[in-house]
Amino acid sequence: MKTIGLVLITVGFLAGALVAVVDEEQVNWFFFSASICVGIVGVGIVRFGRRKQTHAEGKLTSNMQEITSILERIVDGTTRLNTEKDSIDTYDMRHRIDETIAVEILAFAD
Numbered sequence: 663m664k665t666i667g668l669v670l671i672t673v674g675f676l677a678g679a680l681v682a683v684v685d686e687e688q689v690n691w692f693f694f695s696a697s698i699c700v701g702i703v704g705v706g707i708v709r710f711g712r713r714k715q716t717h718a719e720g721k722l723t724s725n726m727q728e729i730t731s732i733l734e735r736i737v738d739g740t741t742r743l744n745t746e747k748d749s750i751d752t753y754d755m756r757h758r759i760d761e762t763i764a765v766e767i768l769a770f771a772d
Contacts, residue, residue, distance in 0.1 A: 663714075667707030674701025732770045739763035
């Protein structure tokens with residue numbers, strides 16, 4: 663996307679420069695304004711691509727922080743269950759896991 667925008671900016675600039683120097687007496691304003699529009703579209707595409715990339719990076723950072731938080735809660739819950747394992751009946755352990763860390767595990771899987 664960024665490459666296309668940069669190519670349009672370059673083409674618009676070069677076309678405008680060419681149109682401006684072709685005739686020494688008079689500039690063909692139709693072609694000159696068309697080349698300016700191509701350059702402006704290129705600038706818009708580059709800016710849109712940068713905004714999209716910045717938004718994606720921010721979202722990735724936010725998601726990584728959320729995953730880190732969820733994993734820390736899973737580790738804390740697992741550590742707590744490990745310390746209490748002698749006092750919990752083997753067949754009740756699955757219920758304790760559901761009570762302690764099931765929500766975090768589902769959030770991590772999502």
